[in-house]
Amino acid sequence: GAGVSQSPRYKVAKRGQDVALRCDPISGHVSLFWYQQALGQGPEFLTYFQNEAQLDKSGLPSDRFFAERPEGSVSTLKIQRTQQEDSAVYLCASSNRWAGRTYNEQFFGPGTRLTVL
């Protein structure tokens, strides 16, 4: 079956531009995560959704970062007024168990590589 998909795969933005990154989770997965992976680093948690509810946004680095999942499926990560330090790969992952119950595997998308010039 289809895995997690992300679009675009690559995005080049000029500093100060707004960008929107899309994630299509595996159908039926209630949990959705966004991670940021800078060059040479491991992924770092940004935010978590359970269906349409954003239950944890403790990893968002600033108020320029905003995520939504209005219908509990597709999610969008928006970055306003991009800065060079936002350059990274943004990963989306989904899983099919409620948070707090038995952990279920997170399935990762291919990522969106954002380059801010």
Next chain:
Amino acid sequence: AQRVTQPEKLLSVFKGAPVELKCNYSYSGSPELFWYVQYSRQRLQLLLRHISRESIKGFTADLNKGETSFHLKKPFAQEEDSAMYYCALKGGATNKLIFGTGTLLAVQP
């Protein structure tokens, strides 16, 4: 603070040699630990989790709470094991993962 440390950025071994990828963690409470792998041009995928106590592709990892370690081991490396390996810790009630910085394993023929 919750943290995962992978001290080696690169580990190079010859085919058939034993492999040990190191992982240490910091966590107050009962930890849940995982190894993720990313092969060239593929997406990040789960390799194994400590709860399952399983062996996947010949790899095993034992949780040592006394040493706060979760090292990944394989007795005989294969060229197809060459990949980036990340150790990860489940942090909090939301199942978010805390990753280490990763170790690139290069298996030479």
